[in-house]
Amino acid sequence: MLQRTLLGPGFFLLRCCFTVMRIPEETIEAIRAAVDIVEVVGEYVSLRRRGANWFGLCPFHEEKTPSFSVNPRLGIFKCFGCGVGGDVFAFIQQIEGVNFAEAVHMLAERAGIPIPESEAETDDPRPALYHALRFAARFYFEQLSHPETGRAARAYLKHRGIQPESVRRFGLGYAPDAWEALLQAATAAGIRPEVLEEAGLILPRRERGGYYDRFRHRLMFPIFSHTGRVVGFGGRLLASNSEQPKYINTPETPVYHKGRILYGLYQARQALREQAEAILVEGYTDVITLHQAGITHAVATGGTALTPDQARLLARYVRRVVLLYDADTAGQQATLRSIELFLERGLSVYVVPLPPGEDPDSFVRAQGARAFQAYLQRHRRDFVTFYYERAQQLGQLDTPEGEAEVARTIVKAIGRLPDPLLREPYVRRAADLLRIEPVRLLEILEAQTSSPVSTKPAASPTPPTPPPATSTWHEAERMLVRLMLEEGKAMVSFVLGHMALEEFTEGPPRQLVARLLEQYEDGTINAQPFLDGHYGPELQRLTIEALMEPYEPSQNWERKGIAVPRLRDRAYEAAIDAMMRLKLQRIDELIHQLKKEQLHARHNETRLREIMARLSHILQLRRQIERRTFLNPELLPGS
Numbered sequence: 001m002l003q004r005t006l007l008g009p010g011f012f013l014l015r016c017c018f019t020v021m022r023i024p025e026e027t028i029e030a031i032r033a034a035v036d037i038v039e040v041v042g043e044y045v046s047l048r049r050r051g052a053n054w055f056g057l058c059p060f061h062e063e064k065t066p067s068f069s070v071n072p073r074l075g076i077f078k079c080f081g082c083g084v085g086g087d088v089f090a091f092i093q094q095i096e097g098v099n100f101a102e103a104v105h106m107l108a109e110r111a112g113i114p115i116p117e118s119e120a121e122t123d124d125p126r127p128a129l130y131h132a133l134r135f136a137a138r139f140y141f142e143q144l145s146h147p148e149t150g151r152a153a154r155a156y157l158k159h160r161g162i163q164p165e166s167v168r169r170f171g172l173g174y175a176p177d178a179w180e181a182l183l184q185a186a187t188a189a190g191i192r193p194e195v196l197e198e199a200g201l202i203l204p205r206r207e208r209g210g211y212y213d214r215f216r217h218r219l220m221f222p223i224f225s226h227t228g229r230v231v232g233f234g235g236r237l238l239a240s241n242s243e244q245p246k247y248i249n250t251p252e253t254p255v256y257h258k259g260r261i262l263y264g265l266y267q268a269r270q271a272l273r274e275q276a277e278a279i280l281v282e283g284y285t286d287v288i289t290l291h292q293a294g295i296t297h298a299v300a301t302g303g304t305a306l307t308p309d310q311a312r313l314l315a316r317y318v319r320r321v322v323l324l325y326d327a328d329t330a331g332q333q334a335t336l337r338s339i340e341l342f343l344e345r346g347l348s349v350y351v352v353p354l355p356p357g358e359d360p361d362s363f364v365r366a367q368g369a370r371a372f373q374a375y376l377q378r379h380r381r382d383f384v385t386f387y388y389e390r391a392q393q394l395g396q397l398d399t400p401e402g403e404a405e406v407a408r409t410i411v412k413a414i415g416r417l418p419d420p421l422l423r424e425p426y427v428r429r430a431a432d433l434l435r436i437e438p439v440r441l442l443e444i445l446e447a448q449t450s451s452p453v454s455t456k457p458a459a460s461p462t463p464p465t466p467p468p469a470t471s472t473w474h475e476a477e478r479m480l481v482r483l484m485l486e487e488g489k490a491m492v493s494f495v496l497g498h499m500a501l502e503e504f505t506e507g508p509p510r511q512l513v514a515r516l517l518e519q520y521e522d523g524t525i526n527a528q529p530f531l532d533g534h535y536g537p538e539l540q541r542l543t544i545e546a547l548m549e550p551y552e553p554s555q556n557w558e559r560k561g562i563a564v565p566r567l568r569d570r571a572y573e574a575a576i577d578a579m580m581r582l583k584l585q586r587i588d589e590l591i592h593q594l595k596k597e598q599l600h601a602r603h604n605e606t607r608l609r610e611i612m613a614r615l616s617h618i619l620q621l622r623r624q625i626e627r628r629t630f631l632n633p634e635l636l637p638g639s
């Protein structure tokens, strides 16, 4: 059973060829080589380096401790919480919700590698929509600079103090006062009306067929995705005497999802990362005025209440959010909800109440950028103070019952912070303000956080080990595969000289080892085809798992109470240990099986004797394995 099989018969395996849709393999490899996976992922996840890997909070599931990691050398990412993993293309596919071809395009654009047009065609409607939207943005921009057509819009911008530099930065434009201006220009440029309609740019006429422009005589604010594509528009009415709504927006389309976009994010992204802080405002012009004044880390929800998706999007960039709070409007409830959403994502939240009747735009225009920034500094309140002051203003603290209720509300908000260490200073702050013993508040907090009511849905258990996706193979197999991939031919020869292929778990794990054997026979061990998915998605997934251990091997073993030195230093020692564990595992499975048979055969004496004999032989074998007598000294390195 434990015979040497390195040079044994070939094993049948399904050859799984992954042809990539019409985009040449060389182009894909060129893109892969040109982009840095840490940089790409880093635009969505704040990553920190630890050893060979970079770690961060997984963007694909809610978590509080990082189990998401990126390995730049291998060009792969892996989450040990939810199991997703893959290369840079897989990452873009999943985070952007695009197909493979589209992900290749996005990364090609980034790397400056051209993809021939004819090869790039797919059934995906989105490239056509992006094209139409880009065309429209350029068209509106040109109309704005047109001496005649754009006059009224330019006058408005001047009146609002929006400078030409900002017009360019935000790509502002003007939709002419006509029914078919865009429609005609776009169709003349070869864009089909159906595409324009799907992009939300034109509307079908109710009678007599045909279409008309959705945006007419409006100042146009293109809305960019965080990757810099135009995905929609907001249009502000220029006529003052119209019945029309002041602002209209692109409806939901395959590329525009209002709840997942933050206006100004693309322009703000650099500043957001540098300052680790965002200023959240409401309107387009607020963002533009603030950026113009040098406050370039301002973004807007675009006039709607903050969504969980938007909070998540912002949490990729910053650790701290400053909410501008307009005490006049009905937006109070929305502000409270926003605070909760940000707290849940572990962001620090500060609130700045604006002077009555002011919005950021009017404030900056009236008093200048410096005054505004000074105001932000002076008036920013942490969320606990904000809750308290608001309650005070509303007279909620006037009765003992009201006071208790406010205490509960504040503690509940504190309980949303995922980091227990951060809760403590806020509890102290609240205790000070409410003049309650901190211990009392901590008691309420504890009662709240331990009750199922306050636990958030989809919260992941921490730490996320063992990872759910690895249940298909034994931990020792994962180690052996990793060692063989990392150490190359000598290790493959060593491991497969001691292990039969049948000792590896049937299915993908065994197929993976057989592939390694194949590579061995061809002369070189190479992880890349595994990682690139050339042997199919299952082997790709297993390879990523094997190569991206969530912990350094030494830690891993120490946790399990196994004393094995560091992998890099003594890889063979690690291999021997893993082989031993795997062999013992298989032996124990066999013993279990035989014992079951023994039970069934209790009336068949011959069979019973057979089983007993096998059992005693196997138990002897087990002791040998434990003493490591299975090792062939000839195969040890340096012998």
Ligand SMILES: [Zn+2]
Pocket (backbone or CB within 6 Å): 058, 059, 060, 061, 068, 079, 080, 081, 082, 083, 084
């Ligand atoms: Zn995850």
